[in-house]
Amino acid sequence: MLLGRIGVWSVGLTHGDRTEARDAAAELEALGYGTLWLGGTPGDNPQPDLAAAAEVLAATRRTVVATACLSIWTHTPDRLAAAYGALPAADRARLVTGLAVSHAPFAEHYGRPLTAMRRYLDALDAIGTGPPPSARLIGAHRPRMTQLAAARTAGIQPYLVDTRYTARARALLGTGPLLAPVQTVVPLTDPITARAAARTVLAPYLALPNLTRTWLDSGFTEADLQHGGSDRLVDRLVAWGDTERITARITSHLRAGADHVAVHVVTEHPRAFPRAAWRDLAPRLPTT
Numbered sequence: 001m002l003l004g005r006i007g008v009w010s011v012g013l014t015h016g017d018r019t020e021a022r023d024a025a026a027e028l029e030a031l032g033y034g035t036l037w038l039g040g041t042p043g044d045n046p047q048p049d050l051a052a053a054a055e056v057l058a059a060t061r062r063t064v065v066a067t068a069c070l071s072i073w074t075h076t077p078d079r080l081a082a083a084y085g086a087l088p089a090a091d092r093a094r095l096v097t098g099l100a101v102s103h104a105p106f107a108e109h110y111g112r113p114l115t116a117m118r119r120y121l122d123a124l125d126a127i128g129t130g131p132p133p134s135a136r137l138i139g140a141h142r143p144r145m146t147q148l149a150a151a152r153t154a155g156i157q158p159y160l161v162d163t164r165y166t167a168r169a170r171a172l173l174g175t176g177p178l179l180a181p182v183q184t185v186v187p188l189t190d191p192i193t194a195r196a197a198a199r200t201v202l203a204p205y206l207a208l209p210n211l212t213r214t215w216l217d218s219g220f221t222e223a224d225l226q227h228g229g230s231d232r233l234v235d236r237l238v239a240w241g242d243t244e245r246i247t248a249r250i251t252s253h254l255r256a257g258a259d260h261v262a263v264h265v266v267t268e269h270p271r272a273f274p275r276a277a278w279r280d281l282a283p284r285l286p287t288t
Contacts, residue, residue: 001096001135001154003064004034005254006285008278009182009262014038014052016271021052022059024273031282035064035096037157037182037262041204041270050083050095057091068157068182068262069098069139072116077123081130097131098157100139101210114144121152137180141214143172150177155259160184160202160211162236163249163256164218170257180260183250186240187265187277194240197266199228201238238266247284254286 008028013021013036025036038052056065070080084092099120101113117138124130138149140156146169149156155178158169166181173179184201188194205211206225215225215233224230229237239249253261263281265274 001064001094002034003066003096003178003180003260004032005260005287006033006250007035007037007064007066007180007260007262008033009037009039009068009264010273011039011041011270012267012273013056014040016273018055020273022055024275025056025059025063027275028278029060029063031278032287033063033278033282035066035180035260035262036060037066037068037098039068039182039264050087053095054087054091057087057094060094062094064094064096066096066137066157067098068159069100069137071102072099072120073102077120077127077130081124081127084131085129092131092135095131096135096137096154098137098139099153101145114148117145118148118152121148137178141210146172150174154178155180157182157262158214160205160237161214162218163252165214166253166256166258168218178260179258180262181253181258182262182264183253184238184264184266185246185249185277185281186238187243187246187274187280189241191240195231195234197268198234198238198240201266202229202234243280243284246281247286251286 028036036056053065053067101117133153136153137155137157138145138153140146140149141158146156150173157180159182161181170179186194186197188197206229212225220233224233239246250261265277267274
């Protein structure tokens with residue numbers, strides 16, 4: 001599937017007002033974004049009937065639609081396969097199913113997430129009517145999960161990572177698998193208000209080991225994780241400022257080895273649709 005170089009990651013497309021979600025999806029396609037990512041938050045992921053994805057697919061004609069990402073603990077392989085198989089073939093041809101192990105506080109039997117993901121993929125393969133490996137990806141951050149994604153899926157979509165992580169992930173994945181990081185952006189130029197908005201996004205993740213270990217591997221320290229996150233952590237994980245500065249950060253991920261970057265524009269209300277920001281960014285983002 002051709003995801004294009006730039007996509008939009010949005011909780012609104014998943015959980016927001018459905019009429020506006022369809023209208024926004026059509027506009028995002030017209031603006032030239034290659035993929036629309038149906039975002040979720042910890043403990044609040046898209047549902048396995050893929051209803052939101054079906055709505056966005058129906059509202060567009062050529063744009064790829066992707067779930068980012070379905071928790072394997074709450075979305076069983078048989079239910080996912082049934083929902084996927086029930087979609088029209090033309091819709092399945094534009095659908096990427098993102099899968100993730102979520103985080104320990106949101107899973108009752110989290111013990112061995114890598115083994116659980118491997119068994120989940122085995123079950124999907126055995127069922128045969130679910131998304132094929134070429135239409136799956138994993139929301140991976142740790143090396144072994146990344147390697148599993150490279151072997152069994154189209155690739156990975158990491159969330160809240162910096163460009164140094166992107167470069168390391170590309171080296172680990174090799175040249176074939178998809179690397180599609182999410183870049184969170186705050187289109188505000190005042191450092192105090194921009195960083196405050198960024199910290200509202202970081203807050204739920206600062207106690208979640210999947211991401212904190214990844215940040216420590218990227219050169220941050222335990223001190224960077226305290227008190228809502230240091231300015232250094234915020235500035236490297238979240239691109240804030242004017243359009244030129246945000247565009248430069250997105251481009252830096254591509255130069256570091258990303259195939260595609262999903263842009264997550266922070267809003268005061270997570271399920272809102274930041275359409276003005278999407279319109280402003282679209283003509284300035286790289287397309288090749």
